[in-house]
Amino acid sequence: MKILVTAKRVEDPESKIKVKPDGSGIVQEGLKYKINPFDEIGVEEGLRLAAKHGGEVVVVSIGGKEVQEQLRHALAMGAHRAVWVNHTGTLDQLALAGLLQKVAEKEKPDMVILGKQSIDDDQNQVGQYLAEFLGWSQATFASKVESLESEQEKNKVPALQVGADGKTVRVVREVDNGLATLECALPAVVTTDLRLNLPRYASLPGIMKAKSKPIEELTPEKLGVDVTPKIQVLKMSSPPPRKAGIKVPDVATLVDKLRNEAKAV
Amino acid sequence: MPIVLIVAEQQPDGHLRKATLNAISAGRTLAEKAGAELHLALLSKDPSKLAEELKVQGVKAVHTAAAPELEHYLAEVYAPVIAGLVQELKADYVGMASTAMGKDLMPRVAARLKAAMATDVMAFNGSGADISFTRPMWAGNVFAEVKLTTPVKVFSARATEFPASTGGQPAGEVKAFTPKLEASKTKFVDFKEVKSARPELTEARVVVSGGRGTKGDFKEIEALADELGAAVGASRAVCDAGWVPNDLQVGQTGKVVAPQLYIAAGISGAIQHLAGMKSSKTIVAINKDPEAPIFQVADYGLVADLFKVLPELREALHKLKE
Numbered sequence A: 001m002k003i004l005v006t007a008k009r010v011e012d013p014e015s016k017i018k019v020k021p022d023g024s025g026i027v028q029e030g031l032k033y034k035i036n037p038f039d040e041i042g043v044e045e046g047l048r049l050a051a052k053h054g055g056e057v058v059v060v061s062i063g064g065k066e067v068q069e070q071l072r073h074a075l076a077m078g079a080h081r082a083v084w085v086n087h088t089g090t091l092d093q094l095a096l097a098g099l100l101q102k103v104a105e106k107e108k109p110d111m112v113i114l115g116k117q118s119i120d121d122d123q124n125q126v127g128q129y130l131a132e133f134l135g136w137s138q139a140t141f142a143s144k145v146e147s148l149e150s151e152q153e154k155n156k157v158p159a160l161q162v163g164a165d166g167k168t169v170r171v172v173r174e175v176d177n178g179l180a181t182l183e184c185a186l187p188a189v190v191t192t193d194l195r196l197n198l199p200r201y202a203s204l205p206g207i208m209k210a211k212s213k214p215i216e217e218l219t220p221e222k223l224g225v226d227v228t229p230k231i232q233v234l235k236m237s238s239p240p241p242r243k244a245g246i247k248v249p250d251v252a253t254l255v256d257k258l259r260n261e262a263k264a265v
Numbered sequence B: 001m002p003i004v005l006i007v008a009e010q011q012p013d014g015h016l017r018k019a020t021l022n023a024i025s026a027g028r029t030l031a032e033k034a035g036a037e038l039h040l041a042l043l044s045k046d047p048s049k050l051a052e053e054l055k056v057q058g059v060k061a062v063h064t065a066a067a068p069e070l071e072h073y074l075a076e077v078y079a080p081v082i083a084g085l086v087q088e089l090k091a092d093y094v095g096m097a098s099t100a101m102g103k104d105l106m107p108r109v110a111a112r113l114k115a116a117m118a119t120d121v122m123a124f125n126g127s128g129a130d131i132s133f134t135r136p137m138w139a140g141n142v143f144a145e146v147k148l149t150t151p152v153k154v155f156s157a158r159a160t161e162f163p164a165s166t167g168g169q170p171a172g173e174v175k176a177f178t179p180k181l182e183a184s185k186t187k188f189v190d191f192k193e194v195k196s197a198r199p200e201l202t203e204a205r206v207v208v209s210g211g212r213g214t215k216g217d218f219k220e221i222e223a224l225a226d227e228l229g230a231a232v233g234a235s236r237a238v239c240d241a242g243w244v245p246n247d248l249q250v251g252q253t254g255k256v257v258a259p260q261l262y263i264a265a266g267i268s269g270a271i272q273h274l275a276g277m278k279s280s281k282t283i284v285a286i287n288k289d290p291e292a293p294i295f296q297v298a299d300y301g302l303v304a305d306l307f308k309v310l311p312e313l314r315e316a317l318h319k320l321k322e
């Protein structure tokens, strides 16, 4: 099986994001960067599938040269090789999906695994655009039935179940009020939710090996994709702050406040 | 006249998903600003009953597609049908509630139409042809005003930011159209519903949420919720551990709620959790760590052991009723 996984570079989810006073963007100073947490889950799932069914995991990231850090991280986790689409400047989801479409057409994977959303843009779109552009089946918000503390998880069993004939994949999805199961014909596009797996740490030998793994460089021009943004961010602002609250000493005061001040009970 | 098309959502049990009513208000707000007509789309095996419910929502028309293939929602089946309708109507905007279905479907519709999309829209700005959308980024740390420059503009609306539509006269026309059905490479296998006797998390007037501080013991959270007629919510830590069903997760990547009263017990208040509950009217936090960030958004904070104070709180609230 050949699996293509994505690795977007995003701000560390622990970092404090502040908007620049002129609203043109966020304050970059002092921020740390990571692989998008959902993409890390995608890399892990790809590795488990490759371990079970044999094959190759190819990781792709789109951005300036700094995204090679995230590619190296995925390679250190165990991905076999990387594709870097070199582009500086903003890209919207249409452009990102257009670029990934070309990479997928070139690589011809059995499956593309992306994160359900990037934690900076929070758009939750690229996977679905990509599936439509490719005309492939789509399963978003992939999850697993067993808990993240289960034996299956400890034994790194993939949650995505490939059919015995290798032509389909069964995906359990987190949706409103329950879990929906789909059977997708391969090739398919899958996006990960939080509870698909617990990603492994990169081992020291893994990090060493990653240094010699190949990173292929591509560009939007080479791929023939027009990346002119169709989404323009006009302005960013900080959400209005909540008015400061108070600490109450005991339950009686809390109930009194809820009843007589907030009129909430 | 420009057209705003809102896609209605039918739940697996056949009822209308309530967030559809919030999406209709979002559509109405947009239509007023853009000087447009508001239309609805409803896809179903048998849309007749819901169409009657929807036509009195102050809309110009409800466009219905009926086919056995539309029984179980699949993005690949629904997207071409909606995109086909958008083209037929020459609609300018197409949107839906930001539910699991809305998030799965609308980007695929947008891709079909080569259109740009804004997710989780909270407000519309401007007028006429000059409309922009306000949407959250970075777990709600940033509000961005975005403009979509493609001819058709697609969006999903954050239900908590728009009131539920309560109807409007005269009744709109119900118009059946022939869906553009395509063979799907994906098959629906099953849907396992998590049933609960409590109110729906996103619709409840009161939500009681538990975090890792409960150590997986949700008895007191549930008892307090039942005393208040509230829904139960949870932090990611609790869902990840498998202590409660996944769809109770509140936050950036879970449900967004804005009840009259939100009670968080044993939740630290990570930014990803706050993203899902910060717009609640009144917030109560119970945490034994006085430095927990949840206290920064709480109207009333109680520094205490939840196992001790939750039963006290339940009894005190019960006494109020007597």
Ligand SMILES: Cc1cc2nc3c(=O)[nH]c(=O)nc-3n(C[C@H](O)[C@H](O)[C@H](O)COP(=O)(O)OP(=O)(O)OC[C@H]3O[C@@H](n4cnc5c(N)ncnc54)[C@H](O)[C@@H]3O)c2cc1C
Pocket: A013, A037, A038, A119, B210, B211, B212, B213, B214, B234, B235, B236, B237, B238, B249, B250, B251, B252, B253, B254, B255, B265, B266, B267, B268, B269, B270, B271, B272, B273, B276, B286, B287, B288, B289, B292, B304, B305, B306, B307
């Ligand atoms: C990509 C991404 C997406 C995420 N999305 C979400 C999301 O949608 N929703 C979400 O909730 N999180 C989300 N998270 C996780 C988030 O960052 C936090 O890890 C999570 O919210 C922590 O859950 P918690 O507050 O229950 O646990 P903890 O942070 O461990 O806090 C437990 C709290 O309980 C208190 N406590 C312990 N015992 C008691 C007691 N007996 N009485 C009273 N208080 C007690 C402690 O003081 C502590 O403050 C996301 C993270 C990432 C990286």
Ligand SMILES: Nc1ncnc2c1ncn2[C@@H]1O[C@H](COP(=O)(O)O)[C@@H](O)[C@H]1O
Pocket: A006, A007, A008, A009, A036, A038, A039, A060, A061, A062, A063, A093, A096, A113, A114, A115, A116, A117, A118, A119, A121, A122, A123, A124, A125, A126, A127
């Ligand atoms: N620059 C990028 N490089 C690689 N993958 C990306 C990039 N941007 C987005 N993606 C993928 O698309 C997913 C959804 O992103 P979004 O639609 O922006 O929320 C992410 O989880 C990534 O897997």
